Amino acid sequence: MAFDYDLFVIGGGSGGVRAARVAAGEAGAKVALAEEDRYGGTCVQRGCVPKKLMVFASGYSEMARDAQAYGWTMMAGGFDWPAFRGKLEAELDRLEGVYRNILKNNGVETFDARARVVDAHTVELSTGERKTAKHILLAMGGWPVRPDFPGAELAITSNEIFHLEELPKRILIVGGGYIACEFACILNGLGVETTQFYRGAQILRGFDDEARGLVSEEMIQNGIDLHLGTNVLEMKKVDDGIWVKATNGTEHVFDQVMFATGRAPNTSDMGLEEVGVKLGRGGAVEVDEYSQTAVPSIYAIGDVTNRVNLTPVAIREGMAFVETVFKGNPTPVDHDLIPSAIFTQPEMGTIGLSEEAAREREEIEVYCTSFKPMQQSFAGRTDRVLMKLVVSKESRKVLGCHIVAPQAGEMIQLAGIAVKMGATKEDFDRTVAVHPTMSEELVTMRSPVRSA
Structure with a gap:
């Protein structure tokens, strides 16, 4: 049977766009993508990007106070929300344009419409058109859940x-x-x-x-x-x-x-169960390690599968899908030891097992220190930071690294490389400290604070 496309992607977020771009641009596939809302998905339009810009904006009040403690004369003034919001919305518009151009430049045909699955090889657009494809990729993401009570x-x-x-x-x-x-x-x-x-x-x-x-x-x-x-x-x-x-x-x-x-996968009224795609708890699309659903021609990546709901993970899943389906190189998705950051104040960066989870698996040693960082302490603040390593007694491998500190996200990205490589506590010990920094504590902790 001749299909309209080799691949039809439903969803124009980070995972769907990456899979579409690479399948078309690198693997030479004929690809289409449908998106009913804004291109860029949750991350670009409603998540990581605008949130991080707001994180930056919110940090300046504390920074201004610290600057005075460091001898700077600061002008008084408040936060201008409309001015910031205008710049933020302009940036999101710009990024949506970037995503649209990425698809266009790689030869992906796009439809600004909602798509539903009709059968194993057919999607129906909200415009009434039907399109067929050898493979369908579900990348619809997730959506916030509202509790149910009066008001x-x-x-x-x-x-x-x-x-x-x-x-x-x-x-x-x-x-x-x-x-x-x-x-x-x-x-x-x-x-x-x-x-x-x-x-x-x-x-x-x-x-x-x-x-x-x-x-x-x-x-x-x-x-x-x-x-x-x-x-x-x-x-x-x-x-x-x-x-x-x-x-x-x-x-x-x-x-x-x-x-x-909480958030729920965007799978309602998509026609999935009718065609044989299995949905799990909360409507998540059930997939195997290659992101394949119960229908062999239909795959799913990103938050719609409710595996690890992070943008870089959706992108990795999209890349593995293209390797598996279009490049003849079966590539399972690697969800092991994913570093992540929480952009609270202070930030938290983490990779691997928590102390509690590690303790249930094997005998461990915990190396931990908490202290007042130099920059904030000099400014008269009482903020504390935390550096923590969870280490296997038997293999000496670092099973978990947890950082609570300003810029913890930047630190955990680099610590994550070592942990992913299987670094031992002795590998950390052999690394010379960069002084004076907060993160030097990760390589200077000599004695465990407790064993379990």
Whole structure:
């Protein structure tokens, strides 16, 4: 049978665009891509990029105070949200243009339309057109989930936070994952009175206990009103904002409430189960190690599979898919030892196992130090940072590295190379320290603080 395309990609985010570009540009495949919203996906339009720009913006208030402590005469002034938002939106428009050009320059045909799967080789566009392809790649990403209780529709999600007409004076952020914590720090840094509710016992579940404990302490010290073991019961619109009743019995009024209570794969009304694609918990597309679904001609990558929901992982999955399907080089996706960063204030960088997870697997040694960094300490701040290595007693390999510090994301990228290569504690010890830096502590810790 002759198909219209060798590959039809549904979704114009980081993973889908990379797979389309490489399949067309490097493997010579005839490729089409459909995107119903903006090109660049969550990362470029509603996630990493605008968030990191907001992180930068929110850091200048503290920087200005530090500068005075270092002898600089600073001009007084506040944060101009409309001016920043205008520049931010212009940058997102520019990046969308870049993504569109990448596809165009590699010969990928694009459709600004929603696509549904009709059968193993056919998609139907919202324009009514049908297109056939030898392979279909699902790369629709995920979407914020809103809890279901009275008044929940009054809240915004991370999708809307970038486009608010004005910055609220008081905001409640509900959730304890990295998105909730990052935005609590961002808004607090921009001068918003910030309250955070999380129903669990500690924020950043799944990360190293000691590291997330320090992030939590620093957030509170920086002025975030963090309530653990707390959730929202109901909300309603009142004259001066949104009235919120909490599970701990308190009642407050906020200008905005933002939910960061999880994300779900974009698989509803896609026709997937009807054609035999299996969906798992929360609607995630089930795939094997080669990203292949239960229908041999249909593959899926990125957040829609709910494996490791990070942009660079979606890109890696897209590359592995092209290697496997179009370059004759079966390449399983490697999800082992992925470094990641949480852009709270302070940042947290992590790779490998937490102390708790490592302890359950084997006997370990823990090397850890916490201290006041020179730059902030000189400015009279009490901020603390953490450097931590989790080491196997038997193999001496570093099983986990956890950093809580300014620029932890930059540090963990480089530490991640060593951990991915299988470096031992002695490899770290043999490395000469770069002085004076915070990260030198990673190579100067000689004695374990505890064994388990």
